[in-house]
Amino acid sequence: MKQMLGQIFRSGRFRLGFGIFAAIVLTVLIYPLVINDPPLEIVSRGTFLAPGIYVSVYDSVTASTRYTLIIDEAAARRIGSRLTADDRAAMQEWLVGTEIVEEGELNLDDTAALLELWHSSFDPAVRIPGMTNADRNYYIRLTASLDGLLATEGAIVAAPNATTGELEEQGVIEQTDYVNLSEVPNFRVLPLGTDNFGRDVLTELVSATGVSLIIGLVAGIVATTIGLILGLVSGYVGGVVDDIIVFITNLFTVIPSFVLLILISFSIGQEQRGAFTVAVVIGLTSWVWTARAVRAQVISLRNRDHVSLSKLSGHSIAYILAMDILPYIASYVVMALILQISSGILAEAGLSILGLGPRTTEVPTLGLMMNWALIYQAHIFGKWWAYFPVILVIALISFSLNLMNTGLDRVFNPTLRE
Amino acid sequence: MKGYRDYFLKKLAWFVVTVVVAFTLNFILPRLMPGDPVAAIVARMAQGMSNATGVQAVYEQYTELFATDQPLLNQYVIYLRNVLNGDFGYSISQYPRTVADVISASIWWTIALQFPAIIVGWIVGNTLGALAAYLRKGFDKVLLPVSLFLSNLPAFGMATILLVIFAVNLRWFPTSGGYDYAMVPSASWEFVWSVIVHYQLPFWSIVLITIGGQAIGMRSMAIYELNADYVKYARFLGIKDSKIIRYVFRNAMLPQITGLALSIGTMVSGALVAEIIFSYPGLGSTTLSAVLGGDYPLISATTLIITFMALIAFFALEILYGLIDPRIKAAQSG
Numbered sequence: 001m002k003q004m005l006g007q008i009f010r011s012g013r014f015r016l017g018f019g020i021f022a023a024i025v026l027t028v029l030i031y032p033l034v035i036n037d038p039p040l041e042i043v044s045r046g047t048f049l050a051p052g053i054y055v056s057v058y059d060s061v062t063a064s065t066r067y068t069l070i071i072d073e074a075a076a077r078r079i080g081s082r083l084t085a086d087d088r089a090a091m092q093e094w095l096v097g098t099e100i101v102e103e104g105e106l107n108l109d110d111t112a113a114l115l116e117l118w119h120s121s122f123d124p125a126v127r128i129p130g131m132t133n134a135d136r137n138y139y140i141r142l143t144a145s146l147d148g149l150l151a152t153e154g155a156i157v158a159a160p161n162a163t164t165g166e167l168e169e170q171g172v173i174e175q176t177d178y179v180n181l182s183e184v185p186n187f188r189v190l191p192l193g194t195d196n197f198g199r200d201v202l203t204e205l206v207s208a209t210g211v212s213l214i215i216g217l218v219a220g221i222v223a224t225t226i227g228l229i230l231g232l233v234s235g236y237v238g239g240v241v242d243d244i245i246v247f248i249t250n251l252f253t254v255i256p257s258f259v260l261l262i263l264i265s266f267s268i269g270q271e272q273r274g275a276f277t278v279a280v281v282i283g284l285t286s287w288v289w290t291a292r293a294v295r296a297q298v299i300s301l302r303n304r305d306h307v308s309l310s311k312l313s314g315h316s317i318a319y320i321l322a323m324d325i326l327p328y329i330a331s332y333v334v335m336a337l338i339l340q341i342s343s344g345i346l347a348e349a350g351l352s353i354l355g356l357g358p359r360t361t362e363v364p365t366l367g368l369m370m371n372w373a374l375i376y377q378a379h380i381f382g383k384w385w386a387y388f389p390v391i392l393v394i395a396l397i398s399f400s401l402n403l404m405n406t407g408l409d410r411v412f413n414p415t416l417r418e
Numbered sequence: 419m420k421g422y423r424d425y426f427l428k429k430l431a432w433f434v435v436t437v438v439v440a441f442t443l444n445f446i447l448p449r450l451m452p453g454d455p456v457a458a459i460v461a462r463m464a465q466g467m468s469n470a471t472g473v474q475a476v477y478e479q480y481t482e483l484f485a486t487d488q489p490l491l492n493q494y495v496i497y498l499r500n501v502l503n504g505d506f507g508y509s510i511s512q513y514p515r516t517v518a519d520v521i522s523a524s525i526w527w528t529i530a531l532q533f534p535a536i537i538v539g540w541i542v543g544n545t546l547g548a549l550a551a552y553l554r555k556g557f558d559k560v561l562l563p564v565s566l567f568l569s570n571l572p573a574f575g576m577a578t579i580l581l582v583i584f585a586v587n588l589r590w591f592p593t594s595g596g597y598d599y600a601m602v603p604s605a606s607w608e609f610v611w612s613v614i615v616h617y618q619l620p621f622w623s624i625v626l627i628t629i630g631g632q633a634i635g636m637r638s639m640a641i642y643e644l645n646a647d648y649v650k651y652a653r654f655l656g657i658k659d660s661k662i663i664r665y666v667f668r669n670a671m672l673p674q675i676t677g678l679a680l681s682i683g684t685m686v687s688g689a690l691v692a693e694i695i696f697s698y699p700g701l702g703s704t705t706l707s708a709v710l711g712g713d714y715p716l717i718s719a720t721t722l723i724i725t726f727m728a729l730i731a732f733f734a735l736e737i738l739y740g741l742i743d744p745r746i747k748a749a750q751s752g
Contacts (some may be wrong), residue, residue: 380694
């Protein structure tokens with residue numbers, strides 16, 4: 001056993017696949033210990049917040065200590081974030097279009113001059129040819145956002161007086177004021193932003209990966225068990241039993257299992273469809289390949305001497321199958337199980353995209369996350385964090401399992417070694 | 419010709435059996451489930467639709483179509499008769515269209531998309547795999563990891579990535595649909611062009627996925643054949659390399675055809691999900707809208723049609739296999 005494991009781990013592919021897979025499983029196990037937010041908790045209003053660190057504005061303003069940092073580029077960066085290169089180009093387009101300036105006459109980097117010219121000449125009523133209403137609204141919004149862009153004085157914080165209700169100045173926030181993030185009590189890191197419901201995508205993704213792995217495992221175990229039993233019985237017993245099982249197996253090879261899956265999942269109904277049920281149904285429709293392969297292997301084994309000897313000794317069929325045949329095909333069964341896990345995860349994803357995944361109230365799955373992202377058109381609106389990590393995780397799981405499988409194949413089938 | 423005729427008849431009989439079983443499963447599975455949708459839909463028909471005459475019409479039609487008041491065997495016979503007449507009843511979600519109408523509007527999109535895509539992917543994949551096996555070295559080093567990656571990417575993942583890159587970011591192609599929304603299907607050049615432009619992304623996403631799996635299969639098959647005894651023997655005899663390779667690839671090709679036949683169901687399923695990503699007006703999108711609309715008659719008919727399509731493709735490939743497999747030819751003369 002130890003020697004075999006050593007041999008397996010000498011295969012580079014297996015090591016790589018195992019490494020990726022172990023990393024995924026460890027993340028799923030360890031992440032909730034560190035950050036144990038409920039995965040389906042809605043943490044934000046509004047949809048698809050971009051990845052980043054969200055700092056409480058109120059807490060920053062009212063922070064006990066403010067520090068003064070002298071950073072030369074601070075002002076330039078502040079202006080740059082509110083007046084981007086695209087905005088400048090759009091302003092030039094308007095100024096040229098209205099023939100206020102000639103093409104090439106304008107220095108877009110001179111912010112002060114550009115702003116001065118803009119404020120003195122921009123008129124929302126003027127239309128240039130080819131300008132749409134959306135463009136006009138954009139210019140109006142831009143103009144409003146530019147107010148106070150070049151101001152150097154601080155912002156005033158005011159609070160209403162408790163008796164008179166009038167605003168009273170509480171303090172001034174200088175442009176050079178900073179707070180230390182560790183002194184701000186409320187901030188939230190959203191490494192992958194939020195999804196369409198305003199949930200933390202990373203927490204959801206980790207939880208979904210765990211659920212999907214379990215779905216794959218349950219589906220794989222169900223499929224492998226059925227396939228193994230049918231294959232063993234069919235290959236060893238032979239005769240009419242074999243004919244019947246081969247007939248059934250051939251039938252289900254040809255009839256697309258995914259279509260049966262659609263039909264069954266739809267018929268079960270949304271209410272009955274928990275993650276576990278979906279996993280079992282996937283398992284029930286995907287045992288065919290295991291059964292075929294196990295049968296072929298058993299047929300090549302059943303006339304070996306040790307099997308005949310066992311038969312002569314009067315052992316029961318179950319005993320012979322378990323003790324004399326199963327050990328020889330165990331490696332194959334493990335490999336089949338690995339592939340079943342990966343295809344089970346893919347089947348769940350496909351079903352969920354069709355709206356036939358597990359019911360949505362309890363746990364997220366990778367397929368459901370993909371389904372939500374697609375329904376809310378994250379891919380059209382460029383919200384990559386809602387769908388790309390999901391595709392990546394599915395591809396990584398499938399890739400790592402397949403690598404492990406080919407690695408094992410090399411070890412157990414010496415003919416494949418190069 | 420006797421050998422081939424026997425082969426053909428055997429495959430035909432098998433085709434008929436699979437069709438019957440697929441049909442029976444399509445009938446019996448939903449009725450065995452705890453939430454029997456047939457009974458459930460008839461029972462809750464009154465609340466399901468807003469159109470009062472529609473409710474009445476569908477209810478009557480439905481009771482008649484599925485004969486829910488009769489024993490299972492009678493239901494089966496009635497269902498069989500209706501399906502043979504092409505009568506699948508009204509669609510619940512798209513009333514007053516009939517199910518047959520909805521399906522006949524979408525099936526050609528699916529056929530025109532998937533079959534060329536799978537065939538092109540198969541040919542390109544096999545050529546690349548064979549080249550990798552023969553050339554080895556640099557080409558193989560690049561092709562194998564790329565194919566492994568491609569074949570592990572789910573079809574919907576590939577579709578989404580292509581969509582984001584080429585339709586959303588580069589804007590080379592439209593993001594969804596089978597033709598421009600503003601157009602009415604007609605025989606004009608503009609419409610044909612619109613269809614062609616919308617066709618590209620769904621087509622290539624299926625082709626790329628197919629290439630991945632096929633190239634890997636062909637590569638290992640061809641490596642195996644290249645090391646076979648007959649190749650060594652032929653080399654000893656001094657037969658030219660180009661001639662040997664033709665033998666090798668013909669032999670490696672046969673299992674690939676069987677492989678295609680056996681995986682056609684999986685491929686079609688993956689492609690159906692990819693269709694949904696592009697809102698392509700085929701059977702995949704029809705299935706999605708049927709699921710969302712709780713439209714049992716439409717689901718039942720769509721799954722039946724998809725199964726039949728897969729069975730026909732399988733049958734056609736088996737026949738093709740019989741035509742080119744030398745062992746069946748040998749049986750003809752012997």
